[in-house]
Amino acid sequence: MTLHFQQLSLLLLLLLPGPQPAPGMESSAFPHLGESLQPPPRACPLRCSCPRADTVDCAGLDLQVFPNNVTRAAQHLSLQNNQLQELPYNELSRLSSLRTLNLHNNLISSEGLPDEAFESLSQLQHIYIAHNKLSVAPQFLPPSLRIADLAANQVMEIFPLTFGEKPTLRSVYLHNNQLSNAGLPLDAFHGSQAITILSLSSNRLSYVPPSLPSSLERLHLQNNLISKVPRGALSHQTQLRELYLQHNQLTDSSLDATTFSKLHRLEYLDLSHNQLTEVPTGLPRTLAVLHLGRNHIQRVTAAQLRGVLGLRYLLLQHNRLGTAGLPAGGLPAGALRPLRGLHTLHLYGNGLDRVPQGLPRRLQVLVLPHNQVAALGARDLAAMRSLEELNLAYNQLASSRVHRRAFRPLRALRSLDLTGNQLTRLPSGLPASLHTLRMQHNQLRALEPELLAGLEQLRELILAHNQLRVGTIEPGTWHELQGLQVLDLSHNELSFVPPDLPVALEELHLQGNRISHVGPEAFLSTPHLRLLFLSANRLHMSSIAPEAFLGLLHLHVVDTTGNPEQVLVRLPHTGLRRPRGGS
Known part of the structure; x- marks a missing residue:
C-alpha cells in the first residue's frame, strides 16, 4: 500500500529532531517530541566535579569562598584542601540532605563558623574539619553524627552539645589541639554512649578526664601533660582495648592498684616516655602488650607482673635496669618466668651486664642491644629453645668470653645480631636454623x-x-x-x-x-x-x-x-x- 504524500510528510516531521533554540533563548520555547526523554543537566559549581547526583567534589581548587550552586540533593560535599575562611549560613543551611561534609585543610576560624552553622543538617553523619584554625569547637553538631574530626586546630574549648547527645556517634578526633581540662566539660559526652574511638592526644590535659564514654574501645591520651589519673577515672571503661598514655608526666604516685583494675578487656597499654620507677600494679589479666620504655624503672619483680600472665610483648627499653647496683641488675632470675606466653622482650638501652636468667621458655624474640653484656656462658641461653631472634648488638662481647656452646641450644634461631661488639672471630656452635647473621663493626x-x-x-x-x-x-x-x-x-x-x-x-x-x-x-x-x-x-x-x-x-x-x-x-x-x- 502506498502512503499518501501528506501522511509521509507528517511521519518525517515526527522522526526529525526538533528546532534548536537561538543563543540566549530558553529551550522550552521550542517544545518537541523528544524533549521529555532528555534528563535536565545537573547543576554543578564552577570547576567542581559531580560524578553522581548526590556528590559534589570541590577539593583542591584553592577556593576562597564557599561555592554557590551546590545542589540541594547533595549528600556528600568535599571542600578539603582549599582556602576557605568561613562557612556562610545561608549556603550551608539549605543542604539539609548532607551526610558527609569534608572541610579538611582550610583556613576556617571560629569567627567564620556561625553558631547555627550545622543546625539544619539533620542527616549529617561524617564531618571533617581537621587542619583549620578553630579556637573553639562548634557549639552544636547534629544528633545524627557518626564521625567527627576536629584534629589539628587550635581548639581550647568544646561544649555540651558539640559531642553530647549523639546516640550514633562512634569516632571523635581532637588530637593536636590546645585543650586543657578546663575546656572539656564534665558532660562533654553525655548521651553519646556509642563512642568507641576518642583521640585527645597532643593537647594540654593535666589529668585523665573523668566522665569519658563507657563504650570506649580505643583511647588516645599521649603527648599531654598528664601527671594524674584520678581515682575511678577509668572505672567505667570496661570495653577499652587500647590505652595510650605515652609522653606524659606520670610518676608512681600517679597510679595505684585500682587505676587499671576495671579494664577487663584491655589488650594494649602504652606508658612509655613517662617518669615511672616501677612496673604499675593492678594490671588487667587480658593485657597482651605492655610498653614501659623510656621510663626510670630500676627493678622488675615477678610480683609486679603476676596479674598479666597472658602478656605477649613486654617493652622495657631505655630504663635503668642494671645501673643502680641492684642484685641481678634489677631483673632477678626468674622475674619474668611466670609470663609463659611471652613472645617478645625488649631490653634495649639498659645497663644489664649479662643476659637475664630464667626467661620464659617460649620466648621468641629477645632484644638486648646497647647494654653491657660482656660474656655468654654455656647455659645463659640454654632455656630459650624457642628463640627465633636474638639481638645482642652493641654490647661488650669478646670472643674469649663467649662459650663455644653458648648458641648451640638455640635450635629455632633464625636471626642473630652481634653488631658492634669486640669479637675477633665468628662464634662456634651456630645453630643450623640460622637465616641471618650480622657481625658488622667488630674486629x-x-x-x-x-x-x-x-x-x-x-x-x-x-x-x-x-x-x-x-x-x-x-x-x-x-x-x-x-x-x-x-x-x-x-x-x-x-x-x-x-x-x-x-x-x-x-x-x-x-x-x-x-x-x-x-x-x-x-x-x-x-x-x-x-x-x-x-x-x-x-x-x-x-x-x-x-x-x-x-x-x-x-x-x-x-x-x-x-x-x-x-x-x-x-x-x-x-x-x-x-x-x-x-x-
Missing part, C-alpha cells in the same frame, strides 16, 4: 670454614666494618653457604674479589675496600648475581676485565662510584657500555 680478622659449617639455611651474612683480608679468608669458607643470597664484606681490607663465592649469591657488597682490579674469573661462581657494589675502592677506568660479567644475566646494578677514576662497565645482556662512577 674480625679471619674467617674459618669450620665455624660456618652446617649453615646451609643462611641467607644473609653481614660482615661489614671489620678487618678482613682475602688472605685471611680460608679456602672452603663459602662451601657450606650454598644458600647465601646476601653477602656484605664492605669496609674491610680486601684487595680483590674473594674467590669461590656461594653459587646462590644475589647481592654482593664490596664497597670501601682496597680493590684495584677485577679479573675475568671474579664472578664465575655467582651466576645469579643481581646487585654488585664496588664503590669507594681503588678502581681505575680499565680495572674491570671486559669478561668479568659474562654470564651474569640477572645483573642490573653495578655501583662503582667514588673510585679514583670513572669506571666503564659492560653488561653483556644489554650490550651497553655505561660509566657507573666518577672521580
Whole structure:
C-alpha cells in the first residue's frame, strides 16, 4: 500500500529532531517530541566535579569562598584542601540532605563558623574539619553524627552539645589541639554512649578526664601533660582495648592498684616516655602488650607482673635496669618466668651486664642491644629453645668470653645480631636454623670454614666494618653457604674479589675496600648475581676485565662510584657500555 504524500510528510516531521533554540533563548520555547526523554543537566559549581547526583567534589581548587550552586540533593560535599575562611549560613543551611561534609585543610576560624552553622543538617553523619584554625569547637553538631574530626586546630574549648547527645556517634578526633581540662566539660559526652574511638592526644590535659564514654574501645591520651589519673577515672571503661598514655608526666604516685583494675578487656597499654620507677600494679589479666620504655624503672619483680600472665610483648627499653647496683641488675632470675606466653622482650638501652636468667621458655624474640653484656656462658641461653631472634648488638662481647656452646641450644634461631661488639672471630656452635647473621663493626680478622659449617639455611651474612683480608679468608669458607643470597664484606681490607663465592649469591657488597682490579674469573661462581657494589675502592677506568660479567644475566646494578677514576662497565645482556662512577 502506498502512503499518501501528506501522511509521509507528517511521519518525517515526527522522526526529525526538533528546532534548536537561538543563543540566549530558553529551550522550552521550542517544545518537541523528544524533549521529555532528555534528563535536565545537573547543576554543578564552577570547576567542581559531580560524578553522581548526590556528590559534589570541590577539593583542591584553592577556593576562597564557599561555592554557590551546590545542589540541594547533595549528600556528600568535599571542600578539603582549599582556602576557605568561613562557612556562610545561608549556603550551608539549605543542604539539609548532607551526610558527609569534608572541610579538611582550610583556613576556617571560629569567627567564620556561625553558631547555627550545622543546625539544619539533620542527616549529617561524617564531618571533617581537621587542619583549620578553630579556637573553639562548634557549639552544636547534629544528633545524627557518626564521625567527627576536629584534629589539628587550635581548639581550647568544646561544649555540651558539640559531642553530647549523639546516640550514633562512634569516632571523635581532637588530637593536636590546645585543650586543657578546663575546656572539656564534665558532660562533654553525655548521651553519646556509642563512642568507641576518642583521640585527645597532643593537647594540654593535666589529668585523665573523668566522665569519658563507657563504650570506649580505643583511647588516645599521649603527648599531654598528664601527671594524674584520678581515682575511678577509668572505672567505667570496661570495653577499652587500647590505652595510650605515652609522653606524659606520670610518676608512681600517679597510679595505684585500682587505676587499671576495671579494664577487663584491655589488650594494649602504652606508658612509655613517662617518669615511672616501677612496673604499675593492678594490671588487667587480658593485657597482651605492655610498653614501659623510656621510663626510670630500676627493678622488675615477678610480683609486679603476676596479674598479666597472658602478656605477649613486654617493652622495657631505655630504663635503668642494671645501673643502680641492684642484685641481678634489677631483673632477678626468674622475674619474668611466670609470663609463659611471652613472645617478645625488649631490653634495649639498659645497663644489664649479662643476659637475664630464667626467661620464659617460649620466648621468641629477645632484644638486648646497647647494654653491657660482656660474656655468654654455656647455659645463659640454654632455656630459650624457642628463640627465633636474638639481638645482642652493641654490647661488650669478646670472643674469649663467649662459650663455644653458648648458641648451640638455640635450635629455632633464625636471626642473630652481634653488631658492634669486640669479637675477633665468628662464634662456634651456630645453630643450623640460622637465616641471618650480622657481625658488622667488630674486629674480625679471619674467617674459618669450620665455624660456618652446617649453615646451609643462611641467607644473609653481614660482615661489614671489620678487618678482613682475602688472605685471611680460608679456602672452603663459602662451601657450606650454598644458600647465601646476601653477602656484605664492605669496609674491610680486601684487595680483590674473594674467590669461590656461594653459587646462590644475589647481592654482593664490596664497597670501601682496597680493590684495584677485577679479573675475568671474579664472578664465575655467582651466576645469579643481581646487585654488585664496588664503590669507594681503588678502581681505575680499565680495572674491570671486559669478561668479568659474562654470564651474569640477572645483573642490573653495578655501583662503582667514588673510585679514583670513572669506571666503564659492560653488561653483556644489554650490550651497553655505561660509566657507573666518577672521580
